[in-house]
Structure formats: structure tokens, C-alpha cells
Amino acid sequence: MDLYRLDMQMKAVSGQTSSGYYYWTNVYHGLADDLDSYDLLIDNVLLSALRCHCEGVYSDWLKVTNVTTNTVTRDLALIPQTSSYWGPVVAPLINTLYARLYAGGKVVGFKRIRMPVPSSKYVNGILTEDFKTEYHGHGLIVHPTSGMCNSQGVRLDSWDLAPRVYGWQLRHGTKRVSRRRLQ
Numbered sequence: 001m002d003l004y005r006l007d008m009q010m011k012a013v014s015g016q017t018s019s020g021y022y023y024w025t026n027v028y029h030g031l032a033d034d035l036d037s038y039d040l041l042i043d044n045v046l047l048s049a050l051r052c053h054c055e056g057v058y059s060d061w062l063k064v065t066n067v068t069t070n071t072v073t074r075d076l077a078l079i080p081q082t083s084s085y086w087g088p089v090v091a092p093l094i095n096t097l098y099a100r101l102y103a104g105g106k107v108v109g110f111k112r113i114r115m116p117v118p119s120s121k122y123v124n125g126i127l128t129e130d131f132k133t134e135y136h137g138h139g140l141i142v143h144p145t146s147g148m149c150n151s152q153g154v155r156l157d158s159w160d161l162a163p164r165v166y167g168w169q170l171r172h173g174t175k176r177v178s179r180r181r182l183q
Helices: 035-052 129-138
Strands: 002-013 021-032 057-066 071-077 095-103 106-113 158-161
Touching (some): 002 035, 035 057, 035 071, 129 158
Antiparallel strands (some): 002 021, 002 057, 057 071, 095 106
């Protein structure tokens, strides 16, 4: 079984960068017998990612690498989504979530979810139970048969949201945020 890496470039409109967008890359790993099998996981990740983000946050590039053989197998532009379950951006991008990733009941990784978290969804920095329940139903798809794993190839079997809202330091003034990371 091969280890694959999916890099999904994201962007959000920003008046503070020269390009007009702030860029970052979400990274996902999966185990699959072949690229066709991994494509099913990619579909799940894409659907999950689109549900996670608000309007104004776009996925616009996808790169798939077979880590086992160190070969790029997909490198393509995506059509940006124009709507989402969560509606338009209603909070600054600096309020983000962390998903804890589990295998066999142990934390084996984390995933920062750069989805703006409105202030109505947390109290004193702690996420409300209603929001965690709602988000879990629309967020990452991790289950024993999904093939998702951490970067070391440990298959994931569950996930949950860390209880608090985390800050995300925007890197204003650097080339990294104002230009594409993939392509």
C-alpha cells in the first residue's frame, strides 16, 4: 500500500496583500493500493473541505504526490466554490480550529482548520457544544475505512475538535502569503 499526500491550496480575499489574496495549503495523507483508490479519498477530502470553509475562502489548486515513490500524480487547478454551508465570512481568519486525529484511541496528529469562527460560536475562547456537534457533522471525514492517515502512514480512525479557538498568526508583508504556494 502506498502513502499519498494531497496538498490543497486555499485562498481568501485580503486587502492586506499585494495579490489581493491570502494563500495557505491544507495537507492530507492517505493510504491506498493505487491512484484510483486514492481518488475516492480525494473526493471525500474535497467534499469535506468545501463544507468546512466559508464563502470567501476558496480552494483553487490541487497537487497529489505518491510519497512512497516520490512522484507527483496530479497537479491541477480547481474551480473555486461560490457558496458553503457556513455562509459568507463573518469572522476574521485569525480565529481557527484544531482537529485532533486519533488511531487506536491515541492522538497521532492535528489538523488546523483555517475556518473563521464567529464569536457567537465560543465563550471565553471555548467552543460551544452546539457548534462542535454541528461542525463535526459537516467537517473532516475520518473513519476506519476512509484510508486517511497521518504523515507517517498511521491510519486514522476518528477525530474531534480541540475545545478552544486558536489564533493563527497571519504573516503580513511576506511573499508567502501574497502569492500562490502551488502551481
